[in-house]
Amino acid sequence: MFDIKKHIKANSVDHAIALLQENPDARLIAGGTDVLIKLRDGKSGFSELVDIHGLEELKVIRRDKKNNILIGSGATFMDIIQSDIIKNHLPMLCEAASSVGGPQVRNVATIGGNVCNGVTSADSASSLFALNAILEIRGKGLTRQTPVSKFYLGPGKVDLKKGEILTAFKITPENYQGYFGNFYKYAMRDAMDIATIGCAVSLKTKNHILTDFRIAFGVAGPVPLRCPKTENAVMNQKVSENLLDEISQTIETDVSPRTSWRASREFRMNLIKELSKRATKEALTRAGEEV
Amino acid sequence: MNEYREITFSINGRPRTLYIDIRKSLLEVLREDLGLTGAKQGCGVGECGACSVLVDEVLVDSCIYLAVWADKKHIRTIEGEARSGILSKVQQAYVDEGAVQCGFCTPGFVMATTSFTKECAGKKLTEDEIRKAHAGNLCRCTGYENIVKAIEKSMGPDKE
Numbered sequence: 001m002f003d004i005k006k007h008i009k010a011n012s013v014d015h016a017i018a019l020l021q022e023n024p025d026a027r028l029i030a031g032g033t034d035v036l037i038k039l040r041d042g043k044s045g046f047s048e049l050v051d052i053h054g055l056e057e058l059k060v061i062r063r064d065k066k067n068n069i070l071i072g073s074g075a076t077f078m079d080i081i082q083s084d085i086i087k088n089h090l091p092m093l094c095e096a097a098s099s100v101g102g103p104q105v106r107n108v109a110t111i112g113g114n115v116c117n118g119v120t121s122a123d124s125a126s127s128l129f130a131l132n133a134i135l136e137i138r139g140k141g142l143t144r145q146t147p148v149s150k151f152y153l154g155p156g157k158v159d160l161k162k163g164e165i166l167t168a169f170k171i172t173p174e175n176y177q178g179y180f181g182n183f184y185k186y187a188m189r190d191a192m193d194i195a196t197i198g199c200a201v202s203l204k205t206k207n208h209i210l211t212d213f214r215i216a217f218g219v220a221g222p223v224p225l226r227c228p229k230t231e232n233a234v235m236n237q238k239v240s241e242n243l244l245d246e247i248s249q250t251i252e253t254d255v256s257p258r259t260s261w262r263a264s265r266e267f268r269m270n271l272i273k274e275l276s277k278r279a280t281k282e283a284l285t286r287a288g289e290e291v
Numbered sequence: 292m293n294e295y296r297e298i299t300f301s302i303n304g305r306p307r308t309l310y311i312d313i314r315k316s317l318l319e320v321l322r323e324d325l326g327l328t329g330a331k332q333g334c335g336v337g338e339c340g341a342c343s344v345l346v347d348e349v350l351v352d353s354c355i356y357l358a359v360w361a362d363k364k365h366i367r368t369i370e371g372e373a374r375s376g377i378l379s380k381v382q383q384a385y386v387d388e389g390a391v392q393c394g395f396c397t398p399g400f401v402m403a404t405t406s407f408t409k410e411c412a413g414k415k416l417t418e419d420e421i422r423k424a425h426a427g428n429l430c431r432c433t434g435y436e437n438i439v440k441a442i443e444k445s446m447g448p449d450k451e
Contacts, residue, residue, distance in 0.1 A: 007294065007313045007359065029357075036316075036355045037336050053360055078349075102427025103403065104352040105337055191426030192338060 002039040006048040013057055013167060017140055019050045020163045026050045028165065030058075030074055031109040033101075034117055058112070058167060061085055067173040070136075073112025073166045077124075078103075080111060090171060092181030092200055096127040099185040102192045112166050115148070118156040118223070125152075125224035126200035127183050129216035132175045139164040152223035178204050179212070180287040184279040186271050188262075195219055196263045199275040201283045208239045208289060215247070215280070220255040220272055227254035230276070239289045247280055248273040298362040302327070303371025311358050318342045318353035320361070321368060329369035329398040333429070340428030343399035344368045350406040352427070369398035372405065381405050381445045390441035392432035400428050400438060408445045416446070 006026065010016035020026060026048040029035045039046050052058060058074030061083045069089060071080070077097040080086050086094050100106050100114070100123045114122045115135075125148070133148045140163055148169075151159050160166060181202040187193035198218035204211045213231050218224045230250040237243055257268035284291050299308045302325060311320055321327045321344070333341035335354050342354040345367035372379040378386065381404045391397050407424045416424075421442050422435070430438060 001312070001314045001319060002316065002357075004314045007357075009359070032357060032360075033337055033355055036357070040335060040355075051357075051359075053357070101337070102340070103406075103424060104340055104343060104350050104427040107349050108351055108356070191423055 002036060003042065003047055004039065004049060007051060008049070009051045010055065013052075013055070013138060013165060016050055016052050016055075016165055017138060017163060020165070021140055023048055023050065024162060028052055028116075030055075030113045031076065033105050033109040034113060052165070058110075063089075067177070069171040069176065071111060071169040071171075073116075073168055074110050075112075076108055076110055077101075077106040077114075081106070089176050090127075090131065090181075092130070092183045092202065093124065093127045095183040096123045096185070096198075096200065099123050099183070099195075099198075111169065115151070115169075116158055116160060116166055118152060118154075118158045120155065120221065120223050121195050121198070121219050122224065123185060123195060123198055123218070126198045126216040126218045127181070128169060129224055129226050130181060130200040130202040130214045131171050132214075134170040134172070135166055136168040136170060137164050138167050145170070149226060155222045176202075180204070180283050182279045182282040182286065184275050184282070186275060194262070197257075197268055197271040197275055199272070199279045201276075201279040203280070203283050203287065205239060205284070205287045205289055210234060210237055210239060210243065213280075215251070215276060217255060217272060217275075219268065220257050222256075222258075225255065227251055227276075229254050239284060239291060241291060244277045244280055244291065248277045251276045296359055298359060300361045300363060301365045303367060304365075313357075313359055315358045316354050317344070317346075317351075317356040317358045317361050317366070320358040321353060321366075327368050327370050330402075331395055331398065333395070333399075338427075338429070339396070339399075340403060341396050341399045343402045343428065345402055345406060348406070348409070350403055350427075367402070367405075369401055372401065379405065380449065381408060381441075384441040384444035385438075388437045388441040388444060390433060390437040392430075396428060396430045396432075400425070400430065403428050404442050404445050407442070411446065418443075 029049045030052050058072040060072045077100045080097040111124050114124045128148045134145050137144050179202045184199045185195045186197045200216045202214045216226045233250045257265050259265045281291050294313045295310050331341040333339035337352040337355045344353045347364050
């Protein structure tokens, strides 16, 4: 039994926004794979719920006329894995979704919940950072957009005001067309585990020159992060083995992993350096480059 | 303040209408209100899969699934798998391969395999893929070898 005092089912996004206005202490519940565990743990702040579980309006994955890819926040990881649009255009996100938990969790947990949780280990977050995802947020009488990099304010804290709902992730064509990516999750087990380090790379090459390079990590700092120093340092360089070494050397200056019971700072730093090479190499291979 | 709500759903093909406490998980309704004790509570946090059931043919951990979400859905549990005393193909494969030891995880495993064999019908899969697809179910007795054999058998051709 969960310690729920009030449970109201929303029939639409507008209804959910209205319910959040009427019930200022209420929290949203979607897949429930985090909220119900917090409730079971006796954590406070979740006793009033506005329920958006399975809301069709939030599950849509589509490509609009301008070739933007829109992923509804209520899409489950299984919806993402099975989507041809994601498979064909954002395979990196497909890899990230496949690395989440086990089948039962992937069948109900949503990408919106993964990000709104605000945790650094969210498997989908580093890919969304590398894709420059834009978050569409709706509140009473307003719709706003914010880049994923500005959404994370601190551990467990995201830029979602009371009464607002994250409705979709938008990936614009200039952020995926012509790009090749890779997501690499390192964990103690091959499944059902929280990432020790998650690494997403998205890049573009032309005539064996790296014309764009983006690298993002989860668990390499208090929130998921991009590595601007490394990205700038290697931009427009020739693809080579040396380039990979340069990436793994510069990357240390971009990250700030910490020691936790899961892994020490030193081990995480070692992983970050190694994964930066492996994920970049795989993305380069997919781009048709030889390294 | 206890809140109750009416939900209508089908359980193993039978329509039911229940007046349930909104605080309950689907697992609690199955076990306490319907007396279907096949699905077990193991970890209670979605890691062990002992509570696995199918909701509209989708495999879920019923311990972290609100009972109110079952409204208008079709639920399948281990109790509905055998028909007229004849085990399902998956159940029979688990028996034949000795994939059951203490039995606590078995109802969840059988539902996971039932969902998996349907999704992967006709595909040739590696042992690694089979193991990954069952990563959400834990067994503390068997060491998984016989379970993997049972899953492979479940995917094989039907016996005449």
